[in-house]
Amino acid sequence: MRRIAGHVVLGALGLACVLPIYWLYAASLRRPGDVHDQSPLPWPLSLANYTDAFAKTDITGMLLNTTVIAAASAVGQLLIALFASYAMAAWRFRGHRVAHLLFVGTWLVPFQVTMLPNYTLLARLGLLETLAGVVVPTLCSALGVLLLREHLLNFPKELLEAARMDGRSSWTILWTVVVPVLRPVLAALGILLFINAWNEYFWPALVLQRSNAVIQLGIRSFMGTEGNDWGPLMATAGLASLPVLLLYLVLQRQIVNAFVRSGLK
Amino acid sequence: MIGTFVEAVPSLPPRRAEAAARPRAVVRLARAAPPYLYLAPGLVLLVVWTYWPLAQTFFLSFHSWNLVPSTPMTQVGTDNYERLLTTSALGSSTVRTFQVIAGLLPFTLLIPLGVGLLTRGRGTVHRGLVFAPMLVAPVAGATVWMFLLDPDAGLVNTVLGTDVNWLNGTGTALWAIVLITGWHLAGFAVLVVAAGLAGIDPEYTAAARVDGATSSQITRWITLPLLSPTLWFLVLMTVLLGAQWTFPLIDTLTQGGPAGSSTTVYYLLWEYGFRSNDAGLAAAAGVLFFAGFMLVAVPLARLADRAAVREEGP
Numbered sequence: 001m002r003r004i005a006g007h008v009v010l011g012a013l014g015l016a017c018v019l020p021i022y023w024l025y026a027a028s029l030r031r032p033g034d035v036h037d038q039s040p041l042p043w044p045l046s047l048a049n050y051t052d053a054f055a056k057t058d059i060t061g062m063l064l065n066t067t068v069i070a071a072a073s074a075v076g077q078l079l080i081a082l083f084a085s086y087a088m089a090a091w092r093f094r095g096h097r098v099a100h101l102l103f104v105g106t107w108l109v110p111f112q113v114t115m116l117p118n119y120t121l122l123a124r125l126g127l128l129e130t131l132a133g134v135v136v137p138t139l140c141s142a143l144g145v146l147l148l149r150e151h152l153l154n155f156p157k158e159l160l161e162a163a164r165m166d167g168r169s170s171w172t173i174l175w176t177v178v179v180p181v182l183r184p185v186l187a188a189l190g191i192l193l194f195i196n197a198w199n200e201y202f203w204p205a206l207v208l209q210r211s212n213a214v215i216q217l218g219i220r221s222f223m224g225t226e227g228n229d230w231g232p233l234m235a236t237a238g239l240a241s242l243p244v245l246l247l248y249l250v251l252q253r254q255i256v257n258a259f260v261r262s263g264l265k
Numbered sequence: 266m267i268g269t270f271v272e273a274v275p276s277l278p279p280r281r282a283e284a285a286a287r288p289r290a291v292v293r294l295a296r297a298a299p300p301y302l303y304l305a306p307g308l309v310l311l312v313v314w315t316y317w318p319l320a321q322t323f324f325l326s327f328h329s330w331n332l333v334p335s336t337p338m339t340q341v342g343t344d345n346y347e348r349l350l351t352t353s354a355l356g357s358s359t360v361r362t363f364q365v366i367a368g369l370l371p372f373t374l375l376i377p378l379g380v381g382l383l384t385r386g387r388g389t390v391h392r393g394l395v396f397a398p399m400l401v402a403p404v405a406g407a408t409v410w411m412f413l414l415d416p417d418a419g420l421v422n423t424v425l426g427t428d429v430n431w432l433n434g435t436g437t438a439l440w441a442i443v444l445i446t447g448w449h450l451a452g453f454a455v456l457v458v459a460a461g462l463a464g465i466d467p468e469y470t471a472a473a474r475v476d477g478a479t480s481s482q483i484t485r486w487i488t489l490p491l492l493s494p495t496l497w498f499l500v501l502m503t504v505l506l507g508a509q510w511t512f513p514l515i516d517t518l519t520q521g522g523p524a525g526s527s528t529t530v531y532y533l534l535w536e537y538g539f540r541s542n543d544a545g546l547a548a549a550a551g552v553l554f555f556a557g558f559m560l561v562a563v564p565l566a567r568l569a570d571r572a573a574v575r576e577e578g579p
Contacts, residue, residue: 006383007384009379009380009383009384010380010384010391010395013376013380013391013451013452013455014391014394014395015394016448017394017395017396017397017398017448017451017452018394018397020398020406020409020410020413020448021397021398021401021409023409023412023413023420024405024408024409024412027412036415036418038418038420038423080306080307080310081307083303083304083306083307084303084304084306084307084308086303087299087300087301087304088300088304090300091299091300093297093300093301094297095301099304099308102308102311103307103311104566105315105316106311107505107562107566108559108562108563108566109315109316109319109555110508110531110555110558111509112512112530112531112534112535112551112554113319113322113551113552113554113555113558114315114318114319114321114322115534115535115538116318116321116322116325116332116538116544116547116548116551117317117318117321117322117325118314119332120332120334121313121314121318123334124334137314140306140307140310140311140314142311145307170299170303195400199400199401199402199403201402201403201404201512201513201516202509202512202513205513205516206539209539216402216403216404216513217404219404219405219408219517220404220517223408223411223517228411230412233408234408234409234412236408237404237405237408237409238405240402240404240405241400241401241402241405244400244401244402245397245401248397248400252393255396255400256392256396256456259396259399259453259456260453260456260457260460
């Protein structure tokens, strides 16, 4: 009895979670006149909403920009987190605790509290309305640092010790000993950081206020005060989520584990 | 030799010929430098983009400025704070923020806990489904929910047989935002609870059962206490993440309206800064909000952290 109840509850929950996503793609694939149809299966299928969206905005350009931003953020965050966590795990040094607290502390400072000084600094650096302006402020990911630190603290010390005895420099040890062993962890973290950067809204909205250079902002161009252009709007939203969802189809296990392990974003 | 891994730096420098030849201070500096060099990029970024701006916000809160670089700031003392405290916007948006957090807890704590307890150890097939909304970008989520909640042709009104204008009603807009955020986060929370439950040693429950404890007694006195770190973590996550997720939803769906009924503190700060270009007022509100936020978040973080240490054990 309990077993059946469990399955029913999970089934209902799974359905509630997936239905909106299904509806997004179903509506986007209906013929432009049928967008508001409520038949469960979109039929006849049509790509007209997609061609419409591509014709009205530079979707290709926005997807490309978003890919560049997400990849640059993920790689940058990964490198900086690797260095910082290596420092905190491989040495004991004065200020160790302070450094740790500084990383943890960023979670307690909401963006909205620091955004005005950030904005003026971006303006002074000439980074407003640029893709670099979206990437640079987010390059230090406290999540990445703390997650890698935890893994490095469990790193077999004998390996480091042996490499050191060989007279290798800490830089060589990082790339020849630490990185190869951590590769799966780095890959999982990299995917997580890429997804977060892809879905990021706040920084693009702050930096790219006058242009719609990334897909998350581009979706808004089909929303209007007079009403929404539903067909291309659904198509654009579908395209904005598609890369991450495809990545998820392929790497489901790794992605779920990376998120659940990391917990905090 | 560049430094000593793991072990504390020994107090005696190695007695090597070339080390002795160089001045001691330089040698010591070279030996101490590596960890700081590796830390530098991250820490510099933190200071530049988080901690120094925090100080600047504090400074700005005592000035009047319209964000235009060419116009000078003028010192206004505590004017901004007085303006804030005489209008009701900050207070009512704070209340709304707490409503959002309270409204999210069923999605991020109660449902996951219930589902977790009911389906212990099963349901790996469903993991993939329930987690998917977490990966949908907030703006895309906002779009599809706007479609579902459409007053004329939305699926929600059709199913419920109502004609409510969910996102444009002062009584419903905030709750619609809560529902959408809850949809994004619930599956993730379910998996976190499942991971927490899986981490509990089955020996405890087996032992209690041998002693004649009933299922509900086991849940109440063994499972829940052992799960408490996970639950505290979820509360903390709701407070920290909930706000991050509601911001893009509010910005795309309601812009804080109608009549300010979905303006949370986060959105109010954004409006003060970039809609009314009142940097001083926004900064003052930011300072007050940050102080209040610390009062809530620090104790929660401590609870989650202390509990996590206990869970890991020695």
